[in-house]
Every structure is written in structure tokens, then in C-alpha cells.
Amino acid sequence: MDLSYSPEEIAFREDVRAFLNEKLPDELAEKLRRGGHPSKEEQENWHAILNERGWLAPNWPKEYGGCEWNAVQRHIFEEECAFANAPRVVPFGLSMLAPVLMKFGSKEQCDHFLPRILDGTNWWCQGYSEPGAGSDLASLKTRAVREGDHYVVNGQKTWTTLGQHADWIFCLVRTDPDVKQQEGISFLLIDMNTPGVEVRPIILLDGTHEVNEVFFDNVKVPVENLVGEENKGWTYAKYLLTHERTNIAGVGFSQAGLAGVKRMARAEVSGGRPLIENPHFAARIARVEMDLMAMATTNLRIISKAAVGQAPGVEASMLKVKGTIIRQEINDLARRAAGPYAMPFVSEALEGDNDPVGPDYAGHLAAEYFNYRKLSIFGGSNEIQRGIIAKVKMGG
Amino acid sequence: MNFDLTEERQMLQDTLRRFLADRYATAERNAIIDSDAGFSSDIWAQLAELGVLGALFTEADGGFGGAGFDITTVFEELGRAGVVEPVLDTAVLGGGLIAALGNDAQKSLVEEVIGGGVHLAFAHGEPASRYDLTRVETTAKADGDDIVLNGRKAVVANAEAAGQLIVSARESGAVDDADGISLFLVPADSSGLSQRGYPMLGGGRAAEVTLDDVRLPASARLGTAGDAFPAIAERVAAANVALAAETLGAMETAVELTREYLMTRKQFGRPIGTFQALAHRFSDLLIELEQARSAVINAAGHLGDADRDRQIAAARNLIGRVGRLVAEESIQMHGGIGMTQEYELAHIAKRIVMNDHRLGDTDYHMERFIELSAA
Incomplete structure (x- = not known):
């Protein structure tokens, strides 16, 4: 047992910190601190900065x-x-599609697409969920029928994150409706500019436009855009999901969030003294901090195994459940800390075009609390994760 | 013992429920929320016509109700439909304070409130007061026959629509003394009064109100100088009963939407409500909902007696806890669809949670309960 980081790891952390200090644009960091969202341009610019340093594609x-x-x-x-x-680095091309292409794609696909992912030429989105296929992903119905040298795709995807910015989408499509569900699915790369592709926004409960519906109406896709073999897409999809789960515990986000809650609780006054001295609020902070301290170590235990080549299995599901519970608890504490100033909802203030109402830390907290309900829903809901844990451990 | 509504209240409930089912569907309501005013004058006029506002005042004040169970009957229905019109601000708080403290001339405003002709706002909270009702830094100083107000009021609901603001200000005492606080009727267009308005996440609008040498005649004071606090406490108690009932109504809707979804949404070839993991969680919501209903009844039933504040603290703490559970579990059991703006649950869940930021949150009411139980 040794709980400390190695000298190399400590030096690496210092490098990262120095880099962020120098290269992360101040106004962007400030915007995000106040709960704003990066624009497409700001996101691409940040990717370019990371790419210049060679740090865009860690894995x-x-x-x-x-x-x-x-x-x-x-x-x-x-x-x-x-x-x-x-x-956050937008993961769809970099950490989701790219590993699939490297493992199952053709040399041509790798040579064509990987450089374009890295230099930002292509913005990718993920076409998995459908209105009738959420937790039960294998029941997906979007159909691809081979006609000569192309597929004709018809159907609908949903919850497509940042699809409004994307020019390519990787999709799970049904190529054989007559076999067991998992055995008739293929993995297809589709240019969003193809005639018949339509993107419609879904506005979330905090007023944000993050996700979309994507419709396919007789969309012609060249057969060379099939990844791997026809009807083997489910295997590739499962492989991708193991990569989707990097940073699944979100320990850094929770630590940063908790530090923010403490800052607020020192600034807020309740009954004539700082909120952080209020025993009820202090107890709420203490409980989540103790949970987070333990989870940070669980996370390190699991990833240090992965560092020497053991892939996280059921542990990833455990980290997802506990990690999202803790993050959501911190979001709840943050809105509580803001008191009555959690109520104003001035969306322009979030984008930095307007002065905040009340303290500048308060304006986005309630909206963020609602937005982050998604954490326990997307990427395999916490119910699905619990099912996986039970199935693995009880051999179901 | 009798837990049935009286015939009159049953009629009021039926009428209001039918009206809102007919006129306040999701799309209409969401359009109202997005509008510049943040509420509908048309809906307001009809609420007045249906007697909804009159039901919140006693006969002596020109209404036909005003008791705890009148308030809960109205607000449970408003909550079920996610109503954002400022009934709490104009009637329970604004009209109620004038009815409690006003002289005959001032009380003519109550009649206008009941008729739907005027809006009011209670400008009490301040940037540093959080949920403390006695912390008033805004000052009222005599200057000859006039009174001059200076200070800032925070998150004043319905301030922009209000013709008159009921402003609390300190005439004597330390910054957190209950004694020394007065209330003043301040016309919204008074010189020196400025507002910065904004929408609220749970619907409706509020404003930051700045009072910069606002000069009023002494006749603008409600009641005697420095003695307003007992009336404030009584009206805030009534408003807390209203908020508890409203949240209860909203929770009923959230649970009903969840029930329908669990029965109709199919994954893995069967309705998801047939999975025991979800069925048990749904049952917990029903159990907690009945706890919340009883807490509202306790609070309303004690609104006029000595145990008032302890009962209200208990109700709002319990409903704050249950509200968070119901809002979060309803969204979770819906999955993605529960996160979308156009689905009814979105507004209902926001309303439930954001009510915990008005007139004291779960922790505030926990402290109040401990304090009052020890007394």
C-alpha cells in the first residue's frame, strides 16, 4: 500500500497545471465558472490548443x-x-469512435478519419438511442438496406448530444431484422450533409439546447462507410461503451464542485453567521465530502489496475452509480447554498452578456442542478448499471 | 374527526380543477412562462371571477373564506396545474398584509385585489437576509411630515406587475430585531424606486428593488410604527401553508405522470413499471405523498392556534424533503423524456424544487422546528 503519487506523476501534474495556467483562455474559464457553456468556436479553439501541445488524444x-x-x-x-x-473535451470522435476505428475499422477509414478528428475538420456525434430504444438499446429499429454500392437508411435517433454542431454521425443500424436483435446490427458512418438527414433540437428543462433528434429519410450511405463486418455492430458498440466510461466517476468535477460549495457557504450569511458554520449545512457538506474522499480512493484503486493493463469491468458500473450520486448531491448543495438567489433565471447572465442578479456564483446553480439530473440517466442509466453489477456478481 | 372538505370547498376545488384542466394545459402554460409579463392577465381575471381570490380572504375583509383549508384547497389545485400566476404575492401576502394592518382607506385595495383589478408585491427579503424574516436593513426615517426609505430588496416576486409594493423598513432597533419594523404602501412609480426584473426558474418573474430616498407621506404606513412584525409572521405562516399545499399539488401531478409512464413505456418487451426495482420506488413515492398530504393538513389546521409556527416548520421541512425525492425520482424513472422542456414534468419538477427556496428551505424549517420544540 502506498497512497502517494510517484515523483513522475507529481511532475506530470505540475506540467498540466502550468499548461492550463498559460493556455486556457481566462474569459472562457470565467464563463464556465459562472455556469456558461462553450460555444462551438470556443470548444474547437480549446481542442486546437490541446492538439498543439499533443494532449488532445490521451488514449x-x-x-x-x-x-x-x-x-x-x-x-x-x-x-x-x-x-x-x-x-470538457467533446468525446464522440476522440474517445468513442476513434478506438473503434483503430480496432475494427479499415486502414483507409483510419487514415481518412483519425487525422480529421484530431485537427477538428470533423465534429462527430453518436447515433445510438432511439425513441423506442433507450435502456433497451438492442431493440433499435433504424433500418439500413443494402442497394448495390450503398446502404439506404431510414429511421430516427434521439438524445444526440451536440448533433447541431456535427458533420458526421456514427450510427447503430439494423441490417438484418430476422435474427436475434443483437446479431442484426451494423456500425455505420454517416455524413450529416447527405440529403435526407434532418436534425431537430430538443430543449432541456433548463432551457439548454444540448441534445437533438436526428431523422433519416432514404439516406444513401456508401458501403465503404460500414465499420468492420455487417451485423457485427453490437460487438463494436459494446467495445465503444468501455471507452465511454473513462472518467466515469467524475472525481475532479466533484472535487471542484465541492470546493465551490464551500466558497459559497463561507460567503453566504445565515442567521448572522457564515452558512458554513450552520450545523445543518455543515453536516451536509461533511457527509458528501467523506463520501467523495472514499470514492476518490476507489477510483484510484480501479484505475491503477487499469494502468497496468487490467480493464475495468463491473467496477466501472459501480463508479458510475456512486460518482453520479455524489455529483448530483453536490449540485443539490450548491443550489441550497444560494438561498433565495437560486430562483432568478437570467440566461444571458450565464453567457456573460449581462450582470448577474445577486452574487455572481449563484445565477446558474439551480439550472445546473436540473441539467445534471442527466448524469444518472445517460450513458446507461444507474438502473441499467445496477442490473449489470447484479448480473455479473450473481452470474445471471 | 372529519377529514372531508366542506361542500363549499369541494365546489371550489371542482370548479378550479375543471377550469385549469380546460385552460392551463402544458403548451398554454409554457407560453405564459415565456411571455414578457410572465403571467396571463386573462387567466388572472378568470381566477378572480371564479372566486379563487375571494376564497383567500375572510368575510370581514370582503371575501368568503380565508381559513387554512381555504388556502390549501386553492393552492393544491394551482400546484397540480403548475400555475405561475402570482396568487401568493398579490392575495395571500399583499392583500393579506393590508387586510391585517390597513386602515379603512388602505383596505379599499383588498376589494380591488379580490376583484382582480390590482397586483401587489411584498418587498421584504434583502440581499443579505437569506430566509431571516427579522433581518431588515432598509431604513425608514421621518423627515418633517414625510418618511424617507432607503435600501435594497431582493428577489421580490411580482414586483414589476404590482401597482403598489408593500415594503418593509426599519424605524428602530438593531438590524435583526423583530421590533422596529414597519410596512409601507409604496406606489411602483415612486420617485427613487427602481427595479431590475427577471424571470425565475420555477416560472413567474421577480425583481431586485432599490429604494433611493423614496419619499412617502406618513399615511403610507400600514399600522403603527415599528409594530408590523406579528402581522408579517402571520401572513408568512399563511404563505407557507400555501406553498406547502402548492408543492403537494405539484407532487400529485409528478407522481401521476410517472405512474402513466411506468405503465405505458416498454423496454425489454414489457412496461417498465413491471420491473420490481421501479415498482418499489414508485410505491415509496405514494407513501411519501400521503405523508406530505397529512403535513399540509396539520399546518392548515393549526394556522390559527398557538402551535402554528412549529406545525408549519414541520410541514415545510417534510415537504422539502419529499419534494426533492418526488422531483428527482420522477425525472429518473422517466429517463430522458423527463428532462425535456416541453413535457409537463419539466415545469412541475422545477416548481416543486424551487418552492424550497421561498420563505425558508428544508434546513431553515428544520432549525425553526428544533427551536420551537425546545421552547
């Missing part, structure tokens, strides 16, 4: 321009980014 091999970080290095990087209020 890629060096031959494709990645940095081959191990899981501990990735964890350190994510933690520092969360503390610095850096934008």
Missing part, C-alpha cells in the same frame, strides 16, 4: 498523434482541467 497511440497516457495520467489531467474550469 490514442503515438503513431496517430496520441499521447499514450496511462489511466493515472488521464485522471490527473482530468482533475486539473476540472479545477481550472477548462471545457
Whole structure:
């Protein structure tokens, strides 16, 4: 047992911190601190800054321009980014599609698409969920029928995150309706500019436009855009999901969030003294902090195994459930800390175009509390994760 | 013992429920929320016509109700439909304070409130007061025959629509003394009064109100100088009963939407409500909902007696806890659809949670309960 980071890891953390200090634009960090969302341009700009340093693709091999970080290095990087209020790297191309292409795609697909993911030429989105296929993803119905040298795609995807910015979508489509559900699915790459593709916004309960519906009406897709073999898409999809789960515990976000709650609780006054001295509020903070301290170690235990090559299995599901519960608890504490000033909802203030109502830390907290209800729903809901844990441990 | 509504209240409930079912569907309501005014004058006029506002005042004040169970009957229905019109601000708080403290001339405003002709706002909370009702830094100083107000009021609901604001200000005492606080009727267009308005996440609008040498005649004071606090406490108690009932109504809707969804949404070839993991969680919501209903009844039943404040603290703490559970579990059991703006649950869930930021949150009412139980 040794709970400390190695000297190399400590030095790496210092590098990351210095880099963020120098290269992360102040106004962007400030906007995110106040609960704003990066614009497409700001997001692309941040990717370009990371790419210039060679840090955009932590899990890629060096031959494709990645940095081959191990899981501990990735964890350190994510933690520092969360503390610095850096934008999250949009994962769809970089950490979801790219590993699938490297493992199952053709050389042509890798040579064509991977450089375009890295240099920002292509913005990818994910076409998995459908109105009738959420938790039960394998029941998806979007149909692709082979006609000569192309597929004709018809159907609908939903909850497509940042699909409004994307020019490509990787989709699970049904190519054989007559076999067991999982055995008739293929993995297809579709240019969003193809005639017949339509993107419609879904506005979430906090007024944000993050997700979309994507409709396919007789969309012609060249057969060379099939990844791997026809009807093997479910295997690739499952492989992708193991990559979707990097940083699943969100320890850095929780630590940064908890530090923010404490700052607020020191500034807020309740009954003539700082809120942080209020025994009820102090107890709420203490409980979540104790949970987080333990989970941070659980997370390190699991990723240090992954660092030496053991893939996280059921542990990833455990981290997702506990990690999201803790993050949501912190969001709840944050809106409570804001008191009556949690009520104003001035969306322009979030984008930095307007002065905040009340303290500048308060304006976005209630909206964020509602927005982050998504954490326990997307990427396999917490109910699905619990099902996986039980199934693995009880051999169902 | 009798837990049935009286015939009159039953009629009021039926009428209001039918009206809101007919006129306040999700799309109409969401359009109202997005409008510049943040509420509908048309709906307001009809609420007045249906007697909804009159039901919140006693006969002596020109209404036909005013008791705890009149308030809960009205607000449970408003909550079920996610109504954002400022009934709490104009009637329970604004009209109620004038009825409690006003002289005959001032009380003519109560009649106008009941008729739907005027809006009011209670400008009491301040940037540093959080939920403390006695912390008033705004000052009222005599200057000859006039009174001059200075200070800032925070998150004043319905301030922009109000013709008159009921402003609390300190005439004597330390900053958190109950004694020394007065209330003043301040016309919204008074010189020196400025507002910065904004929408609220749970619907409706509020404003930051700045009072910069606002000069009033002494006749603008409600009641005697420095003695307003007991009336404030009584009206805030009534408003807390209203908020508890409103939240209860909203929770009924959230649970009903969840029930329908669990029965109709199919995954893995069967309705998701047939999975025991969800069925048990749904049952917990029903159990907690009945706890909430009883807490509202306790609070309303004690609104006029010595145990008032302890009962209200208990109700609002319990409903704050149950409200969070119902809002979060309803969204979770819906999945993605529960997160979308156009689905009814979105507004209802926001209303439930944001009510916990008005007139004291779960922790505030926990402290109040402990304090009052020890006394």
C-alpha cells in the first residue's frame, strides 16, 4: 500500500497545471465558472490548443498523434482541467469512435478519419438511442438496406448530444431484422450533409439546447462507410461503451464542485453567521465530502489496475452509480447554498452578456442542478448499471 | 374527526380543477412562462371571477373564506396545474398584509385585489437576509411630515406587475430585531424606486428593488410604527401553508405522470413499471405523498392556534424533503423524456424544487422546528 503519487506523476501534474495556467483562455474559464457553456468556436479553439501541445488524444497511440497516457495520467489531467474550469473535451470522435476505428475499422477509414478528428475538420456525434430504444438499446429499429454500392437508411435517433454542431454521425443500424436483435446490427458512418438527414433540437428543462433528434429519410450511405463486418455492430458498440466510461466517476468535477460549495457557504450569511458554520449545512457538506474522499480512493484503486493493463469491468458500473450520486448531491448543495438567489433565471447572465442578479456564483446553480439530473440517466442509466453489477456478481 | 372538505370547498376545488384542466394545459402554460409579463392577465381575471381570490380572504375583509383549508384547497389545485400566476404575492401576502394592518382607506385595495383589478408585491427579503424574516436593513426615517426609505430588496416576486409594493423598513432597533419594523404602501412609480426584473426558474418573474430616498407621506404606513412584525409572521405562516399545499399539488401531478409512464413505456418487451426495482420506488413515492398530504393538513389546521409556527416548520421541512425525492425520482424513472422542456414534468419538477427556496428551505424549517420544540 502506498497512497502517494510517484515523483513522475507529481511532475506530470505540475506540467498540466502550468499548461492550463498559460493556455486556457481566462474569459472562457470565467464563463464556465459562472455556469456558461462553450460555444462551438470556443470548444474547437480549446481542442486546437490541446492538439498543439499533443494532449488532445490521451488514449490514442503515438503513431496517430496520441499521447499514450496511462489511466493515472488521464485522471490527473482530468482533475486539473476540472479545477481550472477548462471545457470538457467533446468525446464522440476522440474517445468513442476513434478506438473503434483503430480496432475494427479499415486502414483507409483510419487514415481518412483519425487525422480529421484530431485537427477538428470533423465534429462527430453518436447515433445510438432511439425513441423506442433507450435502456433497451438492442431493440433499435433504424433500418439500413443494402442497394448495390450503398446502404439506404431510414429511421430516427434521439438524445444526440451536440448533433447541431456535427458533420458526421456514427450510427447503430439494423441490417438484418430476422435474427436475434443483437446479431442484426451494423456500425455505420454517416455524413450529416447527405440529403435526407434532418436534425431537430430538443430543449432541456433548463432551457439548454444540448441534445437533438436526428431523422433519416432514404439516406444513401456508401458501403465503404460500414465499420468492420455487417451485423457485427453490437460487438463494436459494446467495445465503444468501455471507452465511454473513462472518467466515469467524475472525481475532479466533484472535487471542484465541492470546493465551490464551500466558497459559497463561507460567503453566504445565515442567521448572522457564515452558512458554513450552520450545523445543518455543515453536516451536509461533511457527509458528501467523506463520501467523495472514499470514492476518490476507489477510483484510484480501479484505475491503477487499469494502468497496468487490467480493464475495468463491473467496477466501472459501480463508479458510475456512486460518482453520479455524489455529483448530483453536490449540485443539490450548491443550489441550497444560494438561498433565495437560486430562483432568478437570467440566461444571458450565464453567457456573460449581462450582470448577474445577486452574487455572481449563484445565477446558474439551480439550472445546473436540473441539467445534471442527466448524469444518472445517460450513458446507461444507474438502473441499467445496477442490473449489470447484479448480473455479473450473481452470474445471471 | 372529519377529514372531508366542506361542500363549499369541494365546489371550489371542482370548479378550479375543471377550469385549469380546460385552460392551463402544458403548451398554454409554457407560453405564459415565456411571455414578457410572465403571467396571463386573462387567466388572472378568470381566477378572480371564479372566486379563487375571494376564497383567500375572510368575510370581514370582503371575501368568503380565508381559513387554512381555504388556502390549501386553492393552492393544491394551482400546484397540480403548475400555475405561475402570482396568487401568493398579490392575495395571500399583499392583500393579506393590508387586510391585517390597513386602515379603512388602505383596505379599499383588498376589494380591488379580490376583484382582480390590482397586483401587489411584498418587498421584504434583502440581499443579505437569506430566509431571516427579522433581518431588515432598509431604513425608514421621518423627515418633517414625510418618511424617507432607503435600501435594497431582493428577489421580490411580482414586483414589476404590482401597482403598489408593500415594503418593509426599519424605524428602530438593531438590524435583526423583530421590533422596529414597519410596512409601507409604496406606489411602483415612486420617485427613487427602481427595479431590475427577471424571470425565475420555477416560472413567474421577480425583481431586485432599490429604494433611493423614496419619499412617502406618513399615511403610507400600514399600522403603527415599528409594530408590523406579528402581522408579517402571520401572513408568512399563511404563505407557507400555501406553498406547502402548492408543492403537494405539484407532487400529485409528478407522481401521476410517472405512474402513466411506468405503465405505458416498454423496454425489454414489457412496461417498465413491471420491473420490481421501479415498482418499489414508485410505491415509496405514494407513501411519501400521503405523508406530505397529512403535513399540509396539520399546518392548515393549526394556522390559527398557538402551535402554528412549529406545525408549519414541520410541514415545510417534510415537504422539502419529499419534494426533492418526488422531483428527482420522477425525472429518473422517466429517463430522458423527463428532462425535456416541453413535457409537463419539466415545469412541475422545477416548481416543486424551487418552492424550497421561498420563505425558508428544508434546513431553515428544520432549525425553526428544533427551536420551537425546545421552547
